Amino acid sequence: MAAPVIIALLKVALMQGASVAAPEPHAFVLAGAGRFAVLADLTTRRRQGDIAEMRSLQVSEEAFKVGDVEYWGGWSRWRFDCAAMTADRLDFASLRADGAEGPSTPEPSPAYPAAPGGDAAELLVIACSTEDRAAEVTTVEDAVSLGRTALAQ
Incomplete structure (x- = not known):
């Protein structure tokens, strides 16, 4: 499609009230700090029966x-069985210092028991909780800062 046609279509869309949605903010809570700081993104928490899914940073x-290339860490998608207390890390995607993600690499290992004190257990508690939690920070940059502060203590 030629550039003038694309521009004309965008003008029509804008005149008809179309808008570009801003990305939704995150809702990070610190899950734990050990070798890495791990933060749960509450905006990604989904629960259906005993199964909960959530993304962590x-x-x-x-x-x-x-x-x-400079990196801050990475994202993982998780699936938890809240009744069986198991965790399944589904993938990992790097997070560059410029905020770019990926690529996502699938994690094919099967679900495993979430050992108390480990990252998976800390995330499981948050993902499986039915209580509302307030976000500690709402941007990736602030989550990185919060995580690094926790690691420094």
Whole structure:
């Protein structure tokens, strides 16, 4: 499609009241800090029966470089069985210091018992909870800062 046609279509859409939605904010809570800080994003928490899914952000103590690219950590999608107390990390996607994600790499390992004190158990408690929690921070940048503060203590 030629550029003038695309511009004309955008003008029509704007005149008809179309809008571009801003990305929804995150709702991060610190799940734990050990080797990495792990934060749960409450906006991604979904529950159906005993199964809960949620996304988490893993933050490193300092940014690290791979080649010329600087990274803050990465994202993981999780599935938890709240009755069986098992965790299944579904994937991992790197998080660059410029905010870019990915690519996502599937994690094919089966679900496993969430050992008390481990990242999976801490995330399971948050994902399976029926209580409302207030976000500690709402941006990725603030989540990285919160995670690094927790790691420094």
